[in-house]
Amino acid sequence: xxxxxxxxxxxxxxxxxxxxxxxxxxxxxxxxxxxxxxxxxxxxxxxxxxxxxxxxxxxxxxxxxxxxxxxxxxxxxxxxxxxxxxxxxxxxxxxxxxxxxxxxxxxxxxxxxxxxx
Amino acid sequence: xxxxxxxxxxxxxxxxxxxxxxxxxxxxxxxxxxxxxxxxxxxxxxxxxxxxxxxxxxxxxxxxxxxxxxxxxxxxxxxxxxxxxxxxxxxxxxxxxxxxxxxxxxxxxxxxxxxxx
DNA sequence: CTTGACAATAAGCAGACACTTATATAAGGT
DNA sequence: ACCTTATATAAGTGTCTGCTTATTGTCAAG
Numbered sequence: 001x002x003x004x005x006x007x008x009x010x011x012x013x014x015x016x017x018x019x020x021x022x023x024x025x026x027x028x029x030x031x032x033x034x035x036x037x038x039x040x041x042x043x044x045x046x047x048x049x050x051x052x053x054x055x056x057x058x059x060x061x062x063x064x065x066x067x068x069x070x071x072x073x074x075x076x077x078x079x080x081x082x083x084x085x086x087x088x089x090x091x092x093x094x095x096x097x098x099x100x101x102x103x104x105x106x107x108x109x110x111x112x113x114x115x116x117x
Numbered sequence: 118x119x120x121x122x123x124x125x126x127x128x129x130x131x132x133x134x135x136x137x138x139x140x141x142x143x144x145x146x147x148x149x150x151x152x153x154x155x156x157x158x159x160x161x162x163x164x165x166x167x168x169x170x171x172x173x174x175x176x177x178x179x180x181x182x183x184x185x186x187x188x189x190x191x192x193x194x195x196x197x198x199x200x201x202x203x204x205x206x207x208x209x210x211x212x213x214x215x216x217x218x219x220x221x222x223x224x225x226x227x228x229x230x231x232x233x234x
Numbered sequence: 235c236t237t238g239a240c241a242a243t244a245a246g247c248a249g250a251c252a253c254t255t256a257t258a259t260a261a262g263g264t
Numbered sequence: 265a266c267c268t269t270a271t272a273t274a275a276g277t278g279t280c281t282g283c284t285t286a287t288t289g290t291c292a293a294g
Contacts, residue, residue, distance in 0.1 A: 008132055015129035016252085020201075027208030033271060046253055048272060067261045067270045075209045078202065084137070085195065091144030092192045133282085150241060163283055165242060170281095184240045184291045236294090243288075251280075258273075264266085 005058050005080035013057035013077070018042070019050050023059060023073065030063075030070040122175045122197035130174035130194070135159070136167050140176065140190065147180075147187040 013019055022036055037047045051071060054060040058077030062069045130136055139153055154164045168188060171177040175194030179186045 007137065008134060011128050012132035012251095015125055015132055017125060018252090020124065023205060027204060029212070034269085042252095043254070044271075045255085045273080049252075052272090067259095069271070073205065073209050073212060078205055078209065081202070082206075085199070087144060088140060088190065088195055089199075092190050092195065095146070095190060096192075129281095135282090151239085159282095160284070161241070162243080162285085166282075169242090184289095186241065238291105238293090240291085241289085244286085246284085248283090249281085252278095254275100254277080256274085256276105259271085260269100261271105262267100262269080264268100 005076055006056075007080060007084055009053070010057040010059065010077045010081055013053050013059055016050070016053075018047075019054055022047070022050060022054065026060065026071060026073050030072045032068045032070050036071070122193055123173075124197060124201055126170070127174040127176065127194045127198055130170050130176055133167070133170075135164075136171055139164070139167060139171065143177065143188060143190050147189045149185045149187050151185075153188070 014023075018040065021039070025031055025036060025039070033044060033048055033051065036051070037044045040047065051060060051062075054071075055062065055074075058074055058080065060071050061074040062071050131140075135157065138156070142148055142153060142156070150161060150165055150168065153168070154161045157164065168177060168179075171188075172179065172191075175191055175197065177188050178191045179188050
């Protein structure tokens, strides 16, 4: 199972700096909600809500230990994203060897407003 | 320069299905706003706004061609994300060879509510 | 130079999101 | 049994998002 992970949720989860910081913390190993709350100027319910988002995104899983629920990283979410991103990477690489991209690069373009012709 | 791409913006940009679809389209090559608008049940201004988000995210760049502004994929955004994600990938791999993760896997846990002990 | 196509911008609005405080639930230690 | 700790859930609120319609700027073609 674990089929079609929801990319909306996964990317949205990573769009928040607090949630990314939580993941960085979890990269060092399991942590409880209280431990995860400590570094932030935020209440415990707020962190619990962020953790829910991360779990729904397939980026984190929880375990039961008495009254605690230690979290650790999950890979489902990352794998789903990586798989999608792979398409972009390929396209990028391919386009980079094509004429239009090269030419465009020359007389461009930095995306900034206010170009003249 | 192109220093510290804003990860908030980049991940947020990808969290929207319309914007991901636009990227898929651009993976096939340059396209104008009108061409990008066509497949959607959405107005041109809406797409222009999505394109702004994608440019701010470093995922797309534009070029000037008369009154048109063809877009194509950019790599800055993807590279920024990939770099950040690399940390998670490493942690995931490393934790997977560690005892606590293995044990946890055994008596867990699928993140679902309603586990008993 | 007027017209029409391409695109960006502004203002407005409904729904989503990130917090908060207050409360509930459950396990542990005493 | 009782209090404490660890966590989740609910309800409320202000801010951000994703659209819309309306309008404006700009090029190219006649």
